[in-house]
Amino acid sequence: MRWIRKRRISEQCISKSWISKRWIKRRWLGGSSLFLLTIFLAMLALLLSAAPAEKHLSVYSTVANYSLPIMQRQGRDYVGLLELLEPLGTVSAKLDGSRWRLHYNNILGEFNNGKNRARIQGRDADLSAKFLLENGRGLVPLSSLDSLLPRFLGGPATLHAESGRLFIGNIATHFTATVATDDPSRLVFRFTAPVNPSVAAEPGKLHLTFTHEPLTAPASPTLTFSSKTIPAATYSENNGAAEITVTTTIPLMASFSNDGRSITLVPAKSQPAAAASIKPPTSAPVAQNSPTPPPQSGVPSAPRRYFAVIDASHGGSDRGEALSSTLAEKDVTVAFARRLRQELESRGISTLVLRDSDANLSLDDRAFFANSTHAAVYIVIHAASSGHGIRLYTAMLPYADGEDRGPFHPWSTAQSFYMPFSQAAAASVAAELRKDQISVRTLTAPLRPLNNVVSAAIAVEVAPPSSDVSSLLAPDYEQLIAGAVANGIVAIRSQLGAAP
Numbered sequence: 124m125r126w127i128r129k130r131r132i133s134e135q136c137i138s139k140s141w142i143s144k145r146w147i148k149r150r151w152l153g154g155s156s157l158f159l160l161t162i163f164l165a166m167l168a169l170l171l172s173a174a175p176a177e178k179h180l181s182v183y184s185t186v187a188n189y190s191l192p193i194m195q196r197q198g199r200d201y202v203g204l205l206e207l208l209e210p211l212g213t214v215s216a217k218l219d220g221s222r223w224r225l226h227y228n229n230i231l232g233e234f235n236n237g238k239n240r241a242r243i244q245g246r247d248a249d250l251s252a253k254f255l256l257e258n259g260r261g262l263v264p265l266s267s268l269d270s271l272l273p274r275f276l277g278g279p280a281t282l283h284a285e286s287g288r289l290f291i292g293n294i295a296t297h298f299t300a301t302v303a304t305d306d307p308s309r310l311v312f313r314f315t316a317p318v319n320p321s322v323a324a325e326p327g328k329l330h331l332t333f334t335h336e337p338l339t340a341p342a343s344p345t346l347t348f349s350s351k352t353i354p355a356a357t358y359s360e361n362n363g364a365a366e367i368t369v370t371t372t373i374p375l376m377a378s379f380s381n382d383g384r385s386i387t388l389v390p391a392k393s394q395p396a397a398a399a400s401i402k403p404p405t406s407a408p409v410a411q412n413s414p415t416p417p418p419q420s421g422v423p424s425a426p427r428r429y430f431a432v433i434d435a436s437h438g439g440s441d442r443g444e445a446l447s448s449t450l451a452e453k454d455v456t457v458a459f460a461r462r463l464r465q466e467l468e469s470r471g472i473s474t475l476v477l478r479d480s481d482a483n484l485s486l487d488d489r490a491f492f493a494n495s496t497h498a499a500v501y502i503v504i505h506a507a508s509s510g511h512g513i514r515l516y517t518a519m520l521p522y523a524d525g526e527d528r529g530p531f532h533p534w535s536t537a538q539s540f541y542m543p544f545s546q547a548a549a550a551s552v553a554a555e556l557r558k559d560q561i562s563v564r565t566l567t568a569p570l571r572p573l574n575n576v577v578s579a580a581i582a583v584e585v586a587p588p589s590s591d592v593s594s595l596l597a598p599d600y601e602q603l604i605a606g607a608v609a610n611g612i613v614a615i616r617s618q619l620g621a622a623p
């Protein structure tokens with residue numbers, strides 16, 4: 124994946140603000156208008172994520188925010204050390220019998236299967252439980268991370284072990300909450316960095332859930348306000364996310380302003396005309412109560428012919444990454460795309476391969492063609508020569524430019540409405556890959572054309588199973604990956620199909 128390589132080189136010098144800007148809110152209706160729609164979408168997201176939650180570690184750092192699965196071994200929580208360090212620098216690992224040697228930038232760590240003691244740069248490091256080797260993967264106990272990581276990273280790491288959140292370096296977003304002085308029915312949250320929580324309402328409560336932000340607790344987890352309608356809010360953390368739960372006696376809406384640094388909760392009855400055409404959420408299942416989708420520029424409504432569109436990245440004069448002296452990424456991606464179509468169709472999913480030849484399509488063309496099919500899911504394939512297993516990407520939307528376009532989404536953030544569907548699709552595919560013991564990580568990236576696609580949209584980056592790059596084309600491996608990806612799509616088929 125050529126684009127990713129570039130980013131990984133440059134990300135070392137990316138400032139904290141760059142990352143936080145990329146995480147900030149998506150503007151559903153532009154400007155700082157009130158967001159009943161956001162609440163509705165958040166409820167959709169909640170419904171979509173209602174599947175049993177896998178345990179996750181969310182990692183916050185100045186170069187990337189990402190999450191990893193937490194595995195239970197011998198009654199303890201473990202994470203893969205290579206997967207944890209990989210987004211932060213240059214990592215490689217070598218297995219030598221029961222010894223596992225990991226290089227992170229210039230730091231060498233030596234671990235032994237079943238041993239509590241490791242050596243990092245020749246000095247002892249005690250782990251809180253045994254180091255484990257599994258199929259060549261090195262697993263370390265979660266509770267060792269705040270002592271282990273500083274030895275590799277040269278800076279502090281703060282672990283919230285109970286809630287699965289890891290803060291690397293001095294990264295934290297703080298907040299205050301105050302009742303507006305002129306109107307006690309309004310509660311104003313102010314954040315030290317832009318935030319983009321999901322917002323969900325239930326009778327008597329409004330939940331703001333922060334998965335991508337290093338939000339940290341206020342001095343007291345319970346905040347009380349001198350307001351009859353909003354008496355209190357509580358802060359909590361659970362499974363890789365922070366949550367603010369607001370207690371209220373009336374329905375509330377969330378309004379984002381100040382470039383995502385402020386959220387104002389106001390009584391829902393004062394909703395503006397702009398949001399009035401959006402049906403309020405009800406308790407009906409999603410499939411029976413599809414929302415009116417926001418109009419998408421340039422995309423007429425039409426019946427769905429294909430459920431899935433697969434895009435083989437690169438092509439023609441764009442060869443993608445030179446995986447070896449003879450193997451170009453563009454050839455691997457088209458082979459995988461065809462295999463995936465076969466796997467999907469054998470499971471009853473009608474599928475179109477967008478690039479089924481050596482054509483060179485622009486990113487805009489790819490998004491335009493994908494959108495014009497009205498498929499429920501768009502899957503773009505990339506391949507990489509290094510790393511191992513699969514990386515799954517969903518869009519990271521560009522910083523909104525503040526221009527109010529009314530109900531029309533700008534092209535660069537066309538994906539915003541579908542983000543909950545994309546994330547649900549990525550989670551489902553990841554779960555199926557893990558069932559087959561395939562190493563997988565889910566990430567967000569400003570990877571075009573994901574942000575231009577008006578359906579669930581994911582990128583699948585395939586790395587070789589071994590150091591031999593040509594094994595990318597091994598039929599067994601292709602079959603294994605394509606089969607698991609197809610199972611992941613099938614598992615979430617009804618939810619994706621319910622998307623407008």
Ligand SMILES: [Zn+2]
Pocket residue numbers: 124125126436437443444452505506
């Ligand atoms: Zn690529």
